Amino acid sequence: MASIYHSTRGTDQVCGAKEAVLNGIAPDGGLYVTDALGSAALDLNKVVGQTFQQIAADVLATLLDDYTREEIESCVDAAYVGTFDAPEVTPLVPVEDQYVLELFHGPTSAFKDVALQMLPQLMSRATGEQHIMILTATSGDTGKAALAGFANTPGLGISVFFPHGGTSAIQRLQMVTQPGDNVAVAAVRGNFDDTQSTVKAIFADKELAARLAEKNIVLSSANSINVGRLAPQVTYYFDAYAQLVRAGKINVGDEVEFCVPTGNFGDVLAGYFAKNMGLPVAKLIVASNANNILTDFLTTGVYDRNRPFHKTISPSMDILISSNLERLLYYASKGDTAYVAQLMADLKETGRYEVREDILAGIRELFDCGCADDDMARESMAECYKQTGYVLDPHTAVGWNVSKRIPCKAAARVVLSTASPFKFCRDVCDALGFNAEGSDFDCLRELEKQTGLAAPAALAALESADVRFEDVIAKDEMPAFVEAKCGELL
Numbered sequence: 001m002a003s004i005y006h007s008t009r010g011t012d013q014v015c016g017a018k019e020a021v022l023n024g025i026a027p028d029g030g031l032y033v034t035d036a037l038g039s040a041a042l043d044l045n046k047v048v049g050q051t052f053q054q055i056a057a058d059v060l061a062t063l064l065d066d067y068t069r070e071e072i073e074s075c076v077d078a079a080y081v082g083t084f085d086a087p088e089v090t091p092l093v094p095v096e097d098q099y100v101l102e103l104f105h106g107p108t109s110a111f112k113d114v115a116l117q118m119l120p121q122l123m124s125r126a127t128g129e130q131h132i133m134i135l136t137a138t139s140g141d142t143g144k145a146a147l148a149g150f151a152n153t154p155g156l157g158i159s160v161f162f163p164h165g166g167t168s169a170i171q172r173l174q175m176v177t178q179p180g181d182n183v184a185v186a187a188v189r190g191n192f193d194d195t196q197s198t199v200k201a202i203f204a205d206k207e208l209a210a211r212l213a214e215k216n217i218v219l220s221s222a223n224s225i226n227v228g229r230l231a232p233q234v235t236y237y238f239d240a241y242a243q244l245v246r247a248g249k250i251n252v253g254d255e256v257e258f259c260v261p262t263g264n265f266g267d268v269l270a271g272y273f274a275k276n277m278g279l280p281v282a283k284l285i286v287a288s289n290a291n292n293i294l295t296d297f298l299t300t301g302v303y304d305r306n307r308p309f310h311k312t313i314s315p316s317m318d319i320l321i322s323s324n325l326e327r328l329l330y331y332a333s334k335g336d337t338a339y340v341a342q343l344m345a346d347l348k349e350t351g352r353y354e355v356r357e358d359i360l361a362g363i364r365e366l367f368d369c370g371c372a373d374d375d376m377a378r379e380s381m382a383e384c385y386k387q388t389g390y391v392l393d394p395h396t397a398v399g400w401n402v403s404k405r406i407p408c409k410a411a412a413r414v415v416l417s418t419a420s421p422f423k424f425c426r427d428v429c430d431a432l433g434f435n436a437e438g439s440d441f442d443c444l445r446e447l448e449k450q451t452g453l454a455a456p457a458a459l460a461a462l463e464s465a466d467v468r469f470e471d472v473i474a475k476d477e478m479p480a481f482v483e484a485k486c487g488e489l490l
């Protein structure tokens with residue numbers, strides 16, 4: 001029987017995986033979860049002999065089990081054959097005494113491509129006659145990856161909102177130059193949390209939904225609140241493990257640790273899913289930048305967003321409302337939807353909640369944490385480059401810094417590398433002591449010259465790309481923007 005999905009905040013409305021992917025977020029504002037997680041494991045002996053694509057097919061068939069095997073395999077082919085510039089898709093590179101999992105070889109040079117090359121495939125096989133408008137809030141990377149994934153998909157439109165002045169220059173250019181007839185992009189005055197919260201409010205707006213329904217349009221999400229975004233990310237945890245075994249670094253069954261730079265908690269939650277699907281994970285280390293709300297939560301059990309919001313050199317992690325933590329709370333409370341709903345209501349009303357001691361203790365059995373501010377990240381970029389020649393982007397540097405301070409107790413430690421350093425070339429040049437003057441493309445060329453690395457062609461090409469989207473709007477204007485774009489694009 002196919003897995004049943006329901007909200008983290010209640011079980012009265014249930015659906016299958018396809019409907020969960022299509023809806024993006026549950027009708028009560030919670031996130032879709034399935035109680036089947038933990039009941040089916042991948043066969044590790046098989047995994048270690050598989051390609052990334054084969055592992056992806058098995059992961060997706062397990063988590064999204066109302067897709068047929070044929071549907072899953074055609075999704076995998078479309079998403080992962082010929083779309084990444086590394087044959088392994090997500091290569092694992094030894095650097096000093098740990099391993100860097102390079103997740104940035106996709107079309108937009110960020111880990112989001114792994115899921116956002118897949119989500120449009122999943123969505124188009126789940127939809128019927130309806131038209132879909134995808135709403136995406138981004139702090140830098142998701143937006144472009146979603147645009148690249150959904151551009152020109154028949155029957156689908158996509159609207160992306162990013163914080164005005166809150167991304168790197170290259171990240172912004174990637175979005176505002178996006179070609180396609182079905183895409184819209186706007187900068188929002190405010191930070192990522194304002195944008196993400198407004199997108200969630202738009203999903204909850206019943207009157208807007210009714211007006212759109214008259215035009216046969218539904219809204220969905222390309223953020224990791226959508227289980228169709230999260231499930232594909234589980235693949236690279238298994239694949240990293242397989243690469244370690246094949247390289248003779250560990251034996252099948254050995255435990256490994258992962259250190260994950262994260263803001264919205266999606267990337268690290270995918271590791272929790274992997275663990276629950278049979279991957280021997282000893283620890284998941286949550287690495288935060290100066291917006292260290294997750295470090296505080298995992299240390300004290302208190303989640304408190306009443307604090308300053310810092311703009312950092314790792315902008316994709318500038319987040320104080322980590323959406324996917326809600327899913328972990330659901331599983332850690334053993335499926336207590338009323339408890340999760342209460343915590344989320346507390347967060348909305350007071351900006352704060354505190355979990356019970358037993359729940360924190362359960363979480364801490366698997367999760368460790370740490371944070372690194374900009375100076376620490378710069379130091380790690382410089383030190384790592386000096387000692388090994390390896391160039392870390394500022395987000396990966398946060399993970400690297402945190403990882404270095406927590407001794408590894410398992411057979412291997414893998415640091416997830418979230419983006420190409422060329423997306424943040426000015427800050428990387430600055431950290432590495434290279435010339436960081438001039439335009440961002442001067443910095444890109446300087447980084448190439450000094451390191452001998454080639455910038456991804458799509459990033460270099462942004463220098464001469466036409467800017468198509470220049471709207472800067474207030475968050476209150478987002479609902480009208482979405483409704484207008486539904487009319488224009490669908």
Ligand SMILES: N[C@@H](CCOP(=O)(O)O)C(=O)O
Pocket residue numbers: 137138139140141142143222223224225263264266267316317
């Ligand atoms: N870091 C993200 C923020 C949104 O996270 P998501 O994983 O939920 O899409 C970004 O770069 O936009």
